[in-house]
Amino acid sequence: MNGVHGLTAEGPDMNTPEDPTLFTSVDHTADPTFFIRFMEEGHRLPDIISSRGIVMDTLHLVPGKRILDVGCGPALDALDLAARVASDGELVGVDLSEAMINAARKRIVGSTASTRFEVAAAEALPFDDSTFDACRAERLFMHLTEPQRVLDEMSRVTRPGGRICVVDFDWQTFVLYHPADEPTDLIISGLIDDMANGRIGRQLPRMFAATGLSDIGVHLHPVRLSLRFNELFLGGYLTRLQREGRLAPERAQLGLSRS
Numbered sequence: 001m002n003g004v005h006g007l008t009a010e011g012p013d014m015n016t017p018e019d020p021t022l023f024t025s026v027d028h029t030a031d032p033t034f035f036i037r038f039m040e041e042g043h044r045l046p047d048i049i050s051s052r053g054i055v056m057d058t059l060h061l062v063p064g065k066r067i068l069d070v071g072c073g074p075a076l077d078a079l080d081l082a083a084r085v086a087s088d089g090e091l092v093g094v095d096l097s098e099a100m101i102n103a104a105r106k107r108i109v110g111s112t113a114s115t116r117f118e119v120a121a122a123e124a125l126p127f128d129d130s131t132f133d134a135c136r137a138e139r140l141f142m143h144l145t146e147p148q149r150v151l152d153e154m155s156r157v158t159r160p161g162g163r164i165c166v167v168d169f170d171w172q173t174f175v176l177y178h179p180a181d182e183p184t185d186l187i188i189s190g191l192i193d194d195m196a197n198g199r200i201g202r203q204l205p206r207m208f209a210a211t212g213l214s215d216i217g218v219h220l221h222p223v224r225l226s227l228r229f230n231e232l233f234l235g236g237y238l239t240r241l242q243r244e245g246r247l248a249p250e251r252a253q254l255g256l257s258r259s
């Protein structure tokens with residue numbers, strides 16, 4: 001479940017230009033750097049930080065292992081992942097966006113582990129079968145039009161007995177406090193519909209089984225969004241809702257308190 005404490009008294013920053021449902025076309029937006037700032041801010045959230053330990057434990061990373069990060073974005077966990085597989089292991093990241101891959105390459109400078117970041121589509125991973133010991137995708141599947149195909153690809157490139165971890169949201173569990181119900185309901189139902197897979201969180205276990213994976217585990221992890229992150233997250237999205245005539249400007253001014 002995603003918890004929200006509230007927004008600033010002025011409402012979200014309506015100057016935020018980009019819509020965070022557009023993560024499939026980062027390089028074609030007016031400001032690809034917005035999406036990097038967005039991920040950086042998200043990775044500062046205490047509940048995202050605390051989720052990392054769960055992911056790392058799930059992946060069973062030890063020195064010498066090869067790991068693939070699918071939809072790696074700006075590779076904000078790269079140094080941690082690289083340190084775990086150490087100099088005789090390998091970290092490979094792929095992402096559809098060149099801007100993200102460039103940011104990832106800059107971040108990894110100075111790492112002693114073998115690392116590689118490439119532009120590639122998750123739907124057609126450019127690796128042989130059983131190349132990796134572990135494969136992960138975080139906050140990617142909600143954006144995919146063919147999530148089962150991507151999970152099948154992740155399974156193909158992971159060796160038998162290897163580990164696969166997918167972390168994602170389920171926007172139907174998004175809790176947003178607002179004095180009026182109607183704009184709140186509109187934002188939540190809009191997010192569910194405008195994300196390619198707004199309810200992917202609940203669908204993942206069945207998809208894992210359909211891919212033929214075994215020893216499937218599920219971790220539910222609430223994420224509270226900070227005011228600052230919410231302004232980035234909802235700012236661009238509310239602008240879109242207004243532009244498309246789905247939300248009147250006066251209703252978009254949420255006017256939530258900080259308490």
Ligand SMILES: C[S@@+](CC[C@H](N)C(=O)[O-])C[C@H]1O[C@@H](n2cnc3c(N)ncnc32)[C@H](O)[C@@H]1O
Pocket residue numbers: 023024025026039070071072073074075076094095096097100120121122123137138139140143144
């Ligand atoms: C919300 S970001 C998550 C980034 C990173 N996993 C993280 O959690 O910090 C989603 C990423 O998936 C990438 N992406 C979207 N569709 C993709 C696809 N079909 N194949 C590969 N990457 C994709 C985007 O460019 C973006 O970097």
